[in-house]
Amino acid sequence: MVLESLGGRITGALRKMTNSTVIDEEALKEMLKEIAHALLEADVNIKSVVELRKNVTNRVNLEELAAGVNKRKLIQKAVFDELCSMLDPGTKPVQMKRGKPNVVMFVGLQGNGKTTSCVKYAYYHQRKGWKACLVCADTFRAGAFDQLKQSATKAKVPFYGSYTETDPVKIAADGVDRFRNEGYDLIIVDTSGRHKQEDSLFAEMEQMAQAVDPNDIIFVMDSAIGQAAHDQAQAFKSKVKVGSVIITKLDGHAKGGGALSAVSATESPITFIGTGEHIDEFEPFNTQNFVGRLLGMGDVSGLVNT
Amino acid sequence: VLNYFKGLAGMRNLTKADLQPVMENFKDVLIAKNVAQNIAEKLIESVLNSLEGKKMESMTSVTTTVRSALDEALTRILTSRQSTDIVAEIAAKQGTGRPYVITYCGVNGVGKSTSLAKTCYYLLNHGYKVMIAACDTFRAGAVEQLRTHVRCLGEGVELFDRGYGKDAAAVANDAIRKAKELGYDVVLVDTAGRMQDNEPLMRALAKLVEVNRPDRVLFVGEALVGNDAVDQLSKFNQALADHQNAAAPRLIDGIVLTKFDTIDDKVGAAVSMVYATGQPIVFVGVGQTYMDLRKINTRSLVKALLK
Numbered sequence: 001m002v003l004e005s006l007g008g009r010i011t012g013a014l015r016k017m018t019n020s021t022v023i024d025e026e027a028l029k030e031m032l033k034e035i036a037h038a039l040l041e042a043d044v045n046i047k048s049v050v051e052l053r054k055n056v057t058n059r060v061n062l063e064e065l066a067a068g069v070n071k072r073k074l075i076q077k078a079v080f081d082e083l084c085s086m087l088d089p090g091t092k093p094v095q096m097k098r099g100k101p102n103v104v105m106f107v108g109l110q111g112n113g114k115t116t117s118c119v120k121y122a123y124y125h126q127r128k129g130w131k132a133c134l135v136c137a138d139t140f141r142a143g144a145f146d147q148l149k150q151s152a153t154k155a156k157v158p159f160y161g162s163y164t165e166t167d168p169v170k171i172a173a174d175g176v177d178r179f180r181n182e183g184y185d186l187i188i189v190d191t192s193g194r195h196k197q198e199d200s201l202f203a204e205m206e207q208m209a210q211a212v213d214p215n216d217i218i219f220v221m222d223s224a225i226g227q228a229a230h231d232q233a234q235a236f237k238s239k240v241k242v243g244s245v246i247i248t249k250l251d252g253h254a255k256g257g258g259a260l261s262a263v264s265a266t267e268s269p270i271t272f273i274g275t276g277e278h279i280d281e282f283e284p285f286n287t288q289n290f291v292g293r294l295l296g297m298g299d300v301s302g303l304v305n306t
Numbered sequence: 307v308l309n310y311f312k313g314l315a316g317m318r319n320l321t322k323a324d325l326q327p328v329m330e331n332f333k334d335v336l337i338a339k340n341v342a343q344n345i346a347e348k349l350i351e352s353v354l355n356s357l358e359g360k361k362m363e364s365m366t367s368v369t370t371t372v373r374s375a376l377d378e379a380l381t382r383i384l385t386s387r388q389s390t391d392i393v394a395e396i397a398a399k400q401g402t403g404r405p406y407v408i409t410y411c412g413v414n415g416v417g418k419s420t421s422l423a424k425t426c427y428y429l430l431n432h433g434y435k436v437m438i439a440a441c442d443t444f445r446a447g448a449v450e451q452l453r454t455h456v457r458c459l460g461e462g463v464e465l466f467d468r469g470y471g472k473d474a475a476a477v478a479n480d481a482i483r484k485a486k487e488l489g490y491d492v493v494l495v496d497t498a499g500r501m502q503d504n505e506p507l508m509r510a511l512a513k514l515v516e517v518n519r520p521d522r523v524l525f526v527g528e529a530l531v532g533n534d535a536v537d538q539l540s541k542f543n544q545a546l547a548d549h550q551n552a553a554a555p556r557l558i559d560g561i562v563l564t565k566f567d568t569i570d571d572k573v574g575a576a577v578s579m580v581y582a583t584g585q586p587i588v589f590v591g592v593g594q595t596y597m598d599l600r601k602i603n604t605r606s607l608v609k610a611l612l613k
């Protein structure tokens with residue numbers, strides 16, 4: 001996975017410091033500069049990067065350190081704690097109950113992979129024994145219903161939508177009602193792409209959330225997104241109860257630092273990642289594994305609090 | 307305070323030590339505005355080199371000096387030396403018996419098909435007859451998406467499609483032949499989104515371009531993209547260069563910058579993209595309706611970058 005390369009660079013910077021002889025203000029500064037560089041190149045929000053630098057510097061007050069304290073270890077720990085807290089939303093993923101109608105609504109920016117991920121999510125859960133189905137509440141994008149219909153048919157997942165109804169709130173409500181009555185336990189609602197600059201689109205999203213009362217709202221984000229990630233993610237979170245994040249297109253070259261920003265902005269865990277256009281190119285995201293990979297190199301593994 | 311002003315009041319040459327801290331600040335500003343990290347660095351370095359040893363004007367601060375040098379550099383980068391006047395090029399091709407062909411390419415979901423539909427609207431308004439070639443034969447709903455646009459766009463436009471699973475290069479070829487027969491002025495070729503590292507798909511794109519030799523190969527990139535912008539553009543261009551056999555392969559010769567309405571003042575992707583290829587931004591997408599297509603405004607872009 002591409003996010004790994006971020007871990008590699010950071011571990012490299014730390015190892016370099018380990019090898020340099022004296023650890024003084026200068027060495028610390030140099031190392032933090034290198035880490036900041038790696039994070040920025042990976043599209044992590046610049047404010048978070050500045051924050052991380054400041055926090056680490058504050059925590060590692062070199063002059064006050066008593067003799068005999070292992071300075072290197074202390075610095076490493078400070079860096080890793082900061083990184084972990086960036087990845088840790090402080091909340092658990094929403095739990096769904098089998099045998100009850102769980103409604104999950106997908107939201108996000110235009111073209112970020114909602115429709116594709118909806119179908120992957122349905123397919124993934126269907127294979128795990130869920131009775132999954134899809135509602136196409138995107139009446140805006142040209143060909144949206146055809147797209148969902150064709151993908152759902154391929155995945156053998158039942159779907160609901162309309163070519164004539166123009167109100168997405170009505171479609172969402174009708175579709176969810178119908179599938180609830182038919183005893184489905186995972187009802188997935190696909191919505192149009194939207195962005196914070198257009199109020200009417202956000203108002204529509206709020207109405208839809210009100211109408212279908214979802215158990216979880218999943219924010220879908222493209223891994224190639226740059227510095228705008230944080231503000232957009234935060235805006236979605238401020239309007240609806242985002243509970244999870246899916247990062248898409250990680251089969252590309254982007255390092256996915258926007259993902260870290262989305263976690264901090266939505267205060268929600270990343271639950272899945274998309275790794276291709278095909279229906280099975282979809283994996284659960286495991287924060288522990290990711291942090292573990294980030295930490296599990298060389299002599300830094302002892303730093304994890306468990 | 308006096309000393310401070312004396313330091314700024316000119317009469318001496320700018321040193322690296324004067325410039326460095328100010329430059330670092332501007333670098334952070336550019337990165338925060340979403341200019342790719344390594345491009346922000348290169349830009350800052352070149353401006354620093356150009357200023358080092360220069361006499362500073364009296365009564366200006368280092369910051370002001372640096373700002374105006376950066377303004378100049380950014381303006382130069384963003385000001386295109388090549389023509390971006392598609393309409394003039396189409397007019398010039400009239401009477402040759404061959405339609406003017408534009409191909410849209412880029413990674414997944416950036417707005418290729420939507421930008422194509424917007425261009426179509428723009429060209430219809432100029433009185434041209436347009437054929438749209440549905441050469442994304444892979445993504446679910448891609449053909450129906452274009453068919454819907456053609457229905458909405460009305461008179462003067464027709465869809466050419468062969469459904470799904472077909473060779474995109476061949477579909478484009480058939481579309482161009484048919485457009486020629488029927489006297490269409492322009493053919494707009496939609497292609498499937500693809501990741502720049504996906505070699506089979508990049509080869510297929512190069513083949514489409516080689517076989518059909520479009521008049522314009524437009525790369526579509528979204529203003530939201532971060533550091534990946536540079537990689538996308540250079541690899542698309544490289545793949546076109548590597549996988550065409552012709553002596554003079556057709557490369558990317560224009561950029562469509564989409565979703566410009568979603569980024570507030572974080573307009574840096576424009577710089578990354580132009581810097582990466584030296585190709586001009588031909589259109590900017592500023593929304594989801596047919597009217598939301600603009601020419602780039604370099605002045606306001608540079609202003610937003612340095613604010």
Ligand SMILES: Nc1nc2c(ncn2[C@@H]2O[C@H](COP(=O)(O)OP(=O)(O)OP(=O)(O)O)[C@@H](O)[C@H]2O)c(=O)[nH]1
Binds near residue numbers: 191249
């Ligand atoms: N390579 C790759 N492509 C993906 C992935 N997820 C989605 N895509 C592609 O990204 C493009 C956009 O995906 P959609 O699912 O249509 O995105 P959307 O968010 O529903 O778009 P709108 O409804 O227009 O807002 C399509 O070409 C998808 O095939 C992924 O994980 N990897």
Ligand SMILES: Nc1nc2c(ncn2[C@@H]2O[C@H](COP(=O)(O)OP(=O)(O)OP(=O)(O)O)[C@@H](O)[C@H]2O)c(=O)[nH]1
Binds near residue numbers: 420500
């Ligand atoms: N806000 C905004 N949305 C845009 C703009 N251009 C395109 N979009 C939206 O982005 C989404 C994806 O657009 P498409 O044209 O389908 O993208 P594509 O590159 O053809 O996607 P694939 O063919 O799946 O790779 C749609 O929801 C469009 O409405 C723009 O300038 N501004």
Ligand SMILES: [Mg+2]
Binds near residue numbers: 115138141144190
């Ligand atoms: Mg969609």
Ligand SMILES: [Mg+2]
Binds near residue numbers: 419497
């Ligand atoms: Mg398309």
